[in-house]
Amino acid sequence: MSQSTLAGMENSAVAVLKRAIELDKESRLQDSLVCFQEGIHLLMEVLKATKSEAKKEHYRKNIANYMDRAEKLKEHLNDLKEKGKYHEQIKIPEDATGFSYEKLFKSYLDSFVTEVWVEDPYIRHVHQLYNFLRFCEMLIKGPCNVKTIHLLTSLDNGANLQQTSSLEEIKQSLQSYNVTLEVNYSSSIHDREIRFNNGWMIKIGRGLDYFKKTQGRFSIGYCDFDLRQCHETTVDIFHTRHTKSS
Known part of the structure; x- marks a missing residue:
């Protein structure tokens, strides 16, 4: 993967994850979860193609944080659905x-x-x-x-x-x-x-x-x-x- 392609994928991941955070703040939970999942997938592709160990560690930490938020969001959504309160x-x-x-x-x-x-x-x-x-x-x-x-x-x-x-x-x-x-x-x-x-x-x-x-x-x-x-x-x-x- 070329550096320009890698940079483009990273920019896309950042944009999608930024949108996920905005939607989360607006309480648009389902949309936010979908954006988190898409952004995490893109960031993982960037991680796979990155050669620098320092950058790899940086991406791993960010991915872990986003996955943690996405999991909590998913649990909250499932709870609301189960109770019929969504x-x-x-x-x-x-x-x-x-x-x-x-x-x-x-x-x-x-x-x-x-x-x-x-x-x-x-x-x-x-x-x-x-x-x-x-x-x-x-x-x-x-x-x-x-x-x-x-x-x-x-x-x-x-x-x-x-x-x-x-x-x-x-x-x-x-x-x-x-x-x-x-x-x-x-x-x-x-x-x-x-x-x-x-x-x-x-x-x-x-x-x-x-x-x-x-x-x-x-x-x-x-x-x-x-x-x-x-x-x-x-x-x-x-x-x-x-x-x-x-």
């Missing part, structure tokens, strides 16, 4: 960026996720249907092994043909990835929540529709939702040992 809140400010579905949901997805429930009354208009499609794409990319996605939404009485045909197209497309989409409609649905069968439940004030329109189809943020401005909304995250099926 609650984390993220406030997305008006016009904020960096809140793509990947960034928001990644920390709560793992290989145990095989089933997902989406309850959102507003998966009706074209941009909302695209939002749901992007959410499905995120699930397919992993690290989960989703087999079934349940969608409960309201029927758009004004343009239900477009809504139902679009959802049917998404359903057919998902089948090529061995994922089943089950769609149900409710005239009384109001709450918005997303549940994974590993116990995580995410409630977003605006549901999946928290992104603003870009100025045009060739504006930055049109394709990459990390660069897309958001509406102000609140995200509440819970964990329950038993996820209801519907």
Whole structure:
């Protein structure tokens, strides 16, 4: 490994671990734990490639300290989950960026996720249907092994043909990835929540529709939702040992 590559990996480790500490202070425990784990992994790769014994010792001490914090964080998280007391809140400010579905949901997805429930009354208009499609794409990319996605939404009485045909197209497309989409409609649905069968439940004030329109189809943020401005909304995250099926 070249010195420039090694330096780049060390800088990446430092940045991720710095973010882990910031998230820890903000009580975003799950996100913090994921960052600690990623940062420790990067730092261990740096340790393996380092030849200087003095630097090796320095990295070993730092890794030990970060592993100790990560382990305590993990124990605290498990205790909160076991007692059903886990609650984390993220406030997305008006016009904020960096809140793509990947960034928001990644920390709560793992290989145990095989089933997902989406309850959102507003998966009706074209941009909302695209939002749901992007959410499905995120699930397919992993690290989960989703087999079934349940969608409960309201029927758009004004343009239900477009809504139902679009959802049917998404359903057919998902089948090529061995994922089943089950769609149900409710005239009384109001709450918005997303549940994974590993116990995580995410409630977003605006549901999946928290992104603003870009100025045009060739504006930055049109394709990459990390660069897309958001509406102000609140995200509440819970964990329950038993996820209801519907």
